[in-house]
Amino acid sequence: MKPSLPVPSISFTDAAFRHRLTHGGGRGLALAKALGLTKGRTPDIVDATAGLGRDGFLLAHLGAKVTLIERAAPIHAALQRALDAARAADPLLAEPASRITLLMDDAITLLPDLAPETVYIDPMHPARTKSALVKQPMRDLRQIVGEDPDAGQLIRSALGCAQKRVAVKWPRLATLPDDLPKPSYELAGKTTRYVVFIR
Numbered sequence: 001m002k003p004s005l006p007v008p009s010i011s012f013t014d015a016a017f018r019h020r021l022t023h024g025g026g027r028g029l030a031l032a033k034a035l036g037l038t039k040g041r042t043p044d045i046v047d048a049t050a051g052l053g054r055d056g057f058l059l060a061h062l063g064a065k066v067t068l069i070e071r072a073a074p075i076h077a078a079l080q081r082a083l084d085a086a087r088a089a090d091p092l093l094a095e096p097a098s099r100i101t102l103l104m105d106d107a108i109t110l111l112p113d114l115a116p117e118t119v120y121i122d123p124m125h126p127a128r129t130k131s132a133l134v135k136q137p138m139r140d141l142r143q144i145v146g147e148d149p150d151a152g153q154l155i156r157s158a159l160g161c162a163q164k165r166v167a168v169k170w171p172r173l174a175t176l177p178d179d180l181p182k183p184s185y186e187l188a189g190k191t192t193r194y195v196v197f198i199r
């Protein structure tokens with residue numbers, strides 16, 4: 001029998017993640033800016049690539065109502081357990097967790113039914129060569145879901161139905177999938193960039 005792959009450990013209750021929530025930069029974070037969270041504005045967000053749920057949880061902690069979509073069943077189950085634990089924890093975690101809805105589906109087909117206001121997309125990209133830089137849960141996630149070669153389709157689906165904005169996290173130096181419209185702007189970091197399409 002084939003040995004089963006380790007399911008990534010997903011937890012929002014550990015000290016490191018709590019620290020990230022309380023000292024991580026708030027609405028000054030590039031993630032928050034890319035999704036259009038400003039002093040006076042908090043959009044409803046569909047995170048179409050939930051993964052370990054970290055970005056989605058951070059956005060919910062900043063006040064956004066977040067719908068997480070994950071298509072890989074073992075990852076969806078691990079996320080559900082982590083969200084249940086967060087809902088039973090103290091208000092720092094329970095409050096944002098109460099604003100999160102988790103769905104299991106392929107976002108390419110589900111997004112149009114949701115008529116989302118704002119969509120966030122962070123697909124799996126080819127592995128970085130310096131694998132020591134990638135933390136264990138992300139390596140376990142990659143073992144299970146592999147890469148997301150249909151990321152272009154997902155972005156096009158989001159662009160076809162998002163009412164206000166689509167923000168895509170992409171490696172800084174990699175080219176975007178073909179046939180996308182010109183982005184409205186980009187926010188570049190050291191290794192990644194946020195590519196933003198305003199509708």
Ligand SMILES: C[S@@+](CC[C@H](N)C(=O)[O-])C[C@H]1O[C@@H](n2cnc3c(N)ncnc32)[C@H](O)[C@@H]1O
Nearest residue numbers: 049051052053054055070071106107122123145
């Ligand atoms: C790089 S991870 C996202 C990491 C996440 N932003 C975080 O903070 O943990 C990408 C995840 O998106 C999921 N995914 C990719 N394409 C998807 C699609 N079309 N529908 C639903 N889930 C998708 C993959 O299974 C994987 O778990």
